[in-house]
Amino acid sequence: MKAYVFPGQGAQFTGMGKDLYDNYPEAKELFHKANDILGFDISKIMFEGTADELKETKVTQPAIFIHSVVLAKMMGDDFAPDMVAGHSLGELSALTAAGALSFEDGLRIVSKRALAMQEACEAQESTMAAIIGMADEDVEKVCEEVDGVVVAANYNCPGQLVISGEVPAVEKACEILKEKGARRALILPVGGAFHSPLMEPAREELAKAIEETEFNKPTCPIYQNVSTFAVEGIVDIKTNLIYQLTAPVKWTQSVQNMIKDGATEFIEVGPGKALQGLIKKIDREAQVSQGSVA
Numbered sequence: 001m002k003a004y005v006f007p008g009q010g011a012q013f014t015g016m017g018k019d020l021y022d023n024y025p026e027a028k029e030l031f032h033k034a035n036d037i038l039g040f041d042i043s044k045i046m047f048e049g050t051a052d053e054l055k056e057t058k059v060t061q062p063a064i065f066i067h068s069v070v071l072a073k074m075m076g077d078d079f080a081p082d083m084v085a086g087h088s089l090g091e092l093s094a095l096t097a098a099g100a101l102s103f104e105d106g107l108r109i110v111s112k113r114a115l116a117m118q119e120a121c122e123a124q125e126s127t128m129a130a131i132i133g134m135a136d137e138d139v140e141k142v143c144e145e146v147d148g149v150v151v152a153a154n155y156n157c158p159g160q161l162v163i164s165g166e167v168p169a170v171e172k173a174c175e176i177l178k179e180k181g182a183r184r185a186l187i188l189p190v191g192g193a194f195h196s197p198l199m200e201p202a203r204e205e206l207a208k209a210i211e212e213t214e215f216n217k218p219t220c221p222i223y224q225n226v227s228t229f230a231v232e233g234i235v236d237i238k239t240n241l242i243y244q245l246t247a248p249v250k251w252t253q254s255v256q257n258m259i260k261d262g263a264t265e266f267i268e269v270g271p272g273k274a275l276q277g278l279i280k281k282i283d284r285e286a287q288v289s290q291g292s293v294a
Helices: 018-023 025-038 042-048 051-055 057-074 090-097 103-123 136-145 167-179 197-211 234-243 251-260 274-282
Strands: 002-006 083-086 126-132 150-157 160-166 184-187 265-268 287-290
Touching: 002 090, 002 274, 018 025, 018 042, 018 057, 025 042, 025 057, 025 103, 042 051, 042 057, 051 057, 057 090, 057 103, 083 090, 083 251, 090 103, 090 234, 103 197, 126 167, 136 150, 136 160, 136 167, 150 167, 150 251, 150 274, 160 167, 160 197, 167 184, 197 234, 251 274, 265 274, 274 287
Parallel strands: 002 083, 002 265, 265 287
Antiparallel strands: 126 160, 126 184, 150 160
16 A cells, blocks of 8 residues: 655755746746745745755745645556655645645645744744664653653654753753753754644644635545554545644654554655655655665
8 A cells, every 4th residue: 555745844945846837837827826926936946945944933834735646646547556655744735635735725824834844933932853772761751751842743664753942951851861861952953843733823723724714525535643543534634734834743653653544655845855864764664765766
């Protein structure tokens, strides 16, 4: 069974999507549509922007979504998923590619999500850190013992967990985790504490946008970051999507459940190859590849 997976923030690079724009009239049309919806020339930033310009949340999230969804559309009949999943932002790309959202509605939600997250980041100084070489439960335990807000945010693969929260609490947790034997505890260059309780204002804003948008039943089950199990019902999809901002991304658990349910091949659709690397660390036997246009 084929599982198609979609990357999240961090996968962006200068020139992303330009081959699709240059070679496929339908892709060019979608890029122009995206510029109109967002009210600025995002294609120009995607094709020619600096790393710093691409790193702005209001640009990064829509750029990765556009690249991923346009690629899935240009794959045509080659895009034939038995199941889909996306890492954080990638969940919206997965839902759109699987027909649960139109391209326009998906992009509008992504844009609102990005701006709401940016506002929440600016409201309170916060950060994230990658913890390498430690069991998930040991990291969780340290987070619980530290004063202030610090929580497990991204279960990326065994031995790689990202924590998120207030700057002093994250720094303290890193200090303790290093003492307890973590191979690395590295503060990440991000704008704020994604997937933590500090994203509550953004969650409330996103909830409004999601409730106002028409969703369809996806063409196949989606394994969402919050629940980790196969979901097809619209009410459940919307609920999980809303709570994703303040809840951890359970990527390890989602991939394990997809394998348990029969996934034998994982195809990454979008910029970069980060998810393929994580999937191989979750299960060495899993087949991984990059989605491309024939």
